Amino acid sequence: PTILSYFIFFQQRIEIHKLRQGDNLILGFSIGGGIDQDPTQNPFSEDKTDKGIYVTRVTEGGPAEVAGLQIGDKIMQVNGWDMTMVTHDQARKRLTKRNEEVVRLLVTRQSLQKAVQQSMMS
């Protein structure tokens, strides 16, 4: 059973409702990473060659925090679009589409993985 934990990526689905602020719709977090960025500077990734999109900041009380997004999460999908192999700008665009009010994110989190492994081993 412990071997299985290495192959299952535990993921969480998070639904964020965008907040309207003036003319913009904001989500309340910041992203870093992308295939055109330097992966070694990413403080949240376990593997320093991982060029995925990570959540670097979550504003307090914002829609992201309310929905359960945490700092350090890796965003795998946004509304079904893959985010593991996109440039930084493409990621930004997919998150800030003007005609979408709700974004459904698929995130994975290190703490989540470790919790699952521990529970499987005990």
Add this chain to the structure above:
Amino acid sequence: MSAAMDTESTYSGYSHYSGHSKKAHRQGRDRHKSPRSKDGSRSEKSVTIQTPPAEPLLGNDASRAEEGQDDNWGETTTAITGTSEHSISQEDIARISKDLEDSVGLDCKRYLGLTVAAVLGLLVFLTPIAFILLPQILWRDDLEPCGTVCEGLFISVAFKLLILLIGTWALFFRQPKADLPRVFVFRALLLVLIFLFVFSYWLFYGVRILDSKDTNYQGIVQYAVSLVDALLFIHYLAIVLLELRQLQPMFTVKVVRSTDGESRYYSLGHLSIQRAALVVLENYYRDFTVYNPALLTASKSRAAKHMAGLKVYNVDGPGNNVSGQSRAMIAAAARRRDSSHNELYYEEADHERRVRKRRARLVVAVEEAFTHIKRLQAEEQQKAPGETMDPREAAQAIFPSMARALQKYLRTTRQQQYHSMESILQHLSFCITNNMTPKAFLERYLNPGPTLQYDKDRWFSKQWTLVSEEAVTSGLQDGTVFVLKCLDFSLVVNVKKIPFIKLSEEFIDPKSHKFVLRLQSETSV
């Protein structure tokens, strides 16, 4: 600073031979510095030798010889006596007899080889001349007259012979610098080739020309010219085989001295083992520091102490299991918790400090001594004729002020037998003559130099033996090992082939060097 450092006694290996404790022994050594009780304490030391009988004779002789030389020139500037009362040890006798018997045999062989080569060379040189002259002498009247072409060939023969003579002189007539155990294979082959070649020419000449009394003189002269041409080509072959082939480096050779592990690397080409040994020895005299037996006594006494003090008792009954006993001893010695490593560490640290202190004193003393001398310029030389000294006198004048410090330093670094007072004075006057600074004067004494720097009596390495598992005329191969032995130590030579290098090229367009900043943006959404 502890009093021990300031005493005149030096730590020497033979202190282990006595059974006294270290402290008592230091006092013992101080006692025997005064000439009166010298003999008394010496005999005291020789009686208490108890450890392995490996070299009591050598140790005692060396120590006696040291003491005979040491005490004289530092304190009083009297002349040194070369040896002490016990002048020749067993080793010296062995060395002398070996020198005598070997020199006779090898010289005969060398001279034989030289005479054969010289006779052959002379014969070969005179052959074309003989070819040309013999018809003139024997059947002059029948010969066709020699036209212009024929006479032109005379000039050509003359110059080619001259070139051959110069070339042979340059290549072969050199002072032999060494005596090798076996003949050079290539030289022997060349001599045989030349002999056969000339022999076959003579044969042809004798049968077709002399017997039939050929009248075509031009043909005969052309035959002689062809012989000289062929000899020039053989000379070219000799250059390639004997000189050029060995120039390109093919092997890297590691030479390690067996007594202290000093090692060097050399690059060699395609040589036979004996010639490689020759190259190694020539470089040995220049590159390796001089062999100093006084530096080895410390490790020998440590080794002796390690196995001493263990005795095997056979409790179970009679049985002469020697190897079992030795193994038991080795195991017991390994398990014993001895603190000899501690001793070594502190000993070495102490020695290092002492050497540095003596060295500092020496450098200061020499610098001060050199300030007493001033070189006179040409104009000043006429002004004070009475007080001028030549370099030798100047050296003698300033020597006493540095003699003591120098002697103490040499004794601490165990170099005292390599430098006699006379040699030091000579070196000092040499340095003064050539305007050298004190540091340049000291360079010779501060570090042990290569063997060539010292007097031939102190070399310990004049007669060498080549020990090899393969024939010494066979060429070097990867993995060949041979040993060059002399009486006191040996040089182990290990041959490795230089690896085959695959070099490929890569062209970089100078315009292709472009750079970009590392991105790490963070966008808020």
